[in-house]
Amino acid sequence: MKKRPGLRKRLALELFRSIRKKRAKIHELRTLFWECTLRCNQDCRHCGSNCHQSARQPDMPAEDFLKVIDEITPHVDPHQVVITFTGGEVLLRDDIEECGSELRRRGFPWGIVTNGLLLTHERLDSLLASGMQSVTINLDGFEEAHNWLHRHPESFEQAVNAICLLAEEKKIKWEVVTCVNQRNFKDLMLFKEFLVEMGVNNWRLSSLLPVGNVANNPELLLDDEQFTWLLRFIRHYRREGKIHIDFACDGFLGNYEGEVRDQIFQCSAGISTASILADGSISGCPNTQAKFRQGNIYKDNFMDVWNNGFKEYRNREWARKGACSDCDMFRYCEGNGMHLHGDDGKLPACHYKRIQ
Numbered sequence: 001m002k003k004r005p006g007l008r009k010r011l012a013l014e015l016f017r018s019i020r021k022k023r024a025k026i027h028e029l030r031t032l033f034w035e036c037t038l039r040c041n042q043d044c045r046h047c048g049s050n051c052h053q054s055a056r057q058p059d060m061p062a063e064d065f066l067k068v069i070d071e072i073t074p075h076v077d078p079h080q081v082v083i084t085f086t087g088g089e090v091l092l093r094d095d096i097e098e099c100g101s102e103l104r105r106r107g108f109p110w111g112i113v114t115n116g117l118l119l120t121h122e123r124l125d126s127l128l129a130s131g132m133q134s135v136t137i138n139l140d141g142f143e144e145a146h147n148w149l150h151r152h153p154e155s156f157e158q159a160v161n162a163i164c165l166l167a168e169e170k171k172i173k174w175e176v177v178t179c180v181n182q183r184n185f186k187d188l189m190l191f192k193e194f195l196v197e198m199g200v201n202n203w204r205l206s207s208l209l210p211v212g213n214v215a216n217n218p219e220l221l222l223d224d225e226q227f228t229w230l231l232r233f234i235r236h237y238r239r240e241g242k243i244h245i246d247f248a249c250d251g252f253l254g255n256y257e258g259e260v261r262d263q264i265f266q267c268s269a270g271i272s273t274a275s276i277l278a279d280g281s282i283s284g285c286p287n288t289q290a291k292f293r294q295g296n297i298y299k300d301n302f303m304d305v306w307n308n309g310f311k312e313y314r315n316r317e318w319a320r321k322g323a324c325s326d327c328d329m330f331r332y333c334e335g336n337g338m339h340l341h342g343d344d345g346k347l348p349a350c351h352y353k354r355i356q
């Protein structure tokens with residue numbers, strides 16, 4: 001039977017709940033994603049976005065994005081708002097550096113999410129010269145598992161090369177993210193050692209949920225026992241301390257709260273995180289469903305939307321339905337991550353109930 005959070009954990013959850021409520025009330029923008037392209041040079045099996053090798057949606061011109069940045073700048077301390085370029089594969093754009101330099105000039109720290117395929121020495125130097133301060137790079141296991149997931153024969157080799165380049169850089173923050181699935185699960189311990197040897201200091205792990213195309217591919221999904229083992233693995237190796245490991249933000253984890261992440265679960269979408277999508281839509285996180293989009297930069301002022309929209313993000317009482325309606329963890333979980341709520345209003349997954 002599932003062990004419910006004990007008294008000490010409940011006290012911590014209560015304390016964090018009040019912090020979360022305050023954060024939702026003041027909703028300070030701290031993270032802004034820009035989905036700067038839907039083009040991609042890989043064809044990942046687990047991709048949840050609408051990316052394609054030749055996307056129908058053209059890239060948003062950098063000046064359109066910078067116009068929004070100029071709307072935001074007077075209302076925030078730019079040094080406190082991290083801007084992350086996401087895609088698609090962001091390095092397919094050749095104006096990232098130009099746009100990044102403009103962000104730096106305005107005082108915003110910025111970074112990228114990349115598959116590493118185009119992150120050569122020269123490109124990294126030019127990104128760094130434009131003020132890039134953070135990189136998130138995917139590495140989904142050893143060669144066979146990674147290339148299978150990314151459906152690209154050189155993906156692993158290029159990502160490893162890029163990681164070796166990043167390991168030389170002491171001034172920027174960077175992390176490896178790994179999506180755990182049936183192909184890489186059995187090698188996780190060895191893979192951790194491999195990352196440590198390469199000089200990786202920060203490793204974020206996630207697991208997939210039966211949503212969209214993932215639902216039809218059992219090799220992508222962990223069973224509940226494996227999912228629980230993954231949480232134990234993270235907890236154990238966080239204590240070991242050779243590498244800083246974090247579980248992704250996307251679900252409430254009951255007794256594992258405070259032990260597998262740096263902070264207790266909070267879906268920050270719409271509370272401190274916003275996104276500008278490739279077509280100009282304003283959303284919480286890049287992967288939240290269309291029904292939760294709040295406006296569009298081509299017709300709305302971003303700050304008006306940020307200040308007056310996002311109501312479903314900041315008050316999640318509407319999520320108290322279905323399996324969540326009589327759940328005694330709702331006060332801490334609030335119906336899990338926003339990105340898990342489908343356009344049909346259904347919640348396909350509960351992390352807490354998966355834990356054995």
Ligand code: SF4
Binds near residue numbers: 323330334
């Ligand atoms: S049933 Fe709903 S509220 Fe309860 S833990 Fe699961 S997702 Fe969260």
Ligand code: SF4
Binds near residue numbers: 268285
């Ligand atoms: S929507 Fe999902 S990915 Fe975004 S902050 Fe919430 S839980 Fe995390």
